[in-house]
Amino acid sequence: MKSATVLFSTDEIIDRQCRTFRIADGAFTQEIFVVFKGDKFYVYQNSCPHTGAPLDWMPDQFLNLDKTHIQCSTHHALFRIEDGFCVAGPCAGQSLKKVPVRVEGEHVIAEIEGNRNSSA
Numbered sequence: 001m002k003s004a005t006v007l008f009s010t011d012e013i014i015d016r017q018c019r020t021f022r023i024a025d026g027a028f029t030q031e032i033f034v035v036f037k038g039d040k041f042y043v044y045q046n047s048c049p050h051t052g053a054p055l056d057w058m059p060d061q062f063l064n065l066d067k068t069h070i071q072c073s074t075h076h077a078l079f080r081i082e083d084g085f086c087v088a089g090p091c092a093g094q095s096l097k098k099v100p101v102r103v104e105g106e107h108v109i110a111e112i113e114g115n116r117n118s119s120a
């Protein structure tokens with residue numbers, strides 16, 4: 001069963017910006033990231049389907065230069081922001097692992113087991 005974890009307030013992020021969070025569940029910690037595009041938030045696990053490597057090329061930097069896609073820093077695979085589907089690269093046809101997210105008032109909330117440990 002998933003629990004709700006408040007990540008941040010909606011006014012803490014601007015369009016096409018990303019934020020990384022560590023979520024702790026007992027001894028297990030995982031990293032997730034948020035992309036804000038238009039008026040929607042998209043959350044994924046920070047793990048490339050090709051090798052499992054982290055996607056970001058610098059802290060909180062997940063998008064390609066044009067900010068049209070999520071881009072893996074290791075072999076440059078491109079993923080659609082809206083659904084995490086890989087459209088180019090060695091893992092084409094695979095998808096990022098999506099984390100359900102919702103907005104309640106001013107809070108962006110991820111449906112994920114564990115608690116927000118820190119911003120990565």
Ligand code: FES
Pocket residue numbers: 048049050051052053072073074075076077089090091
């Ligand atoms: S590790 Fe991401 S494309 Fe190879």
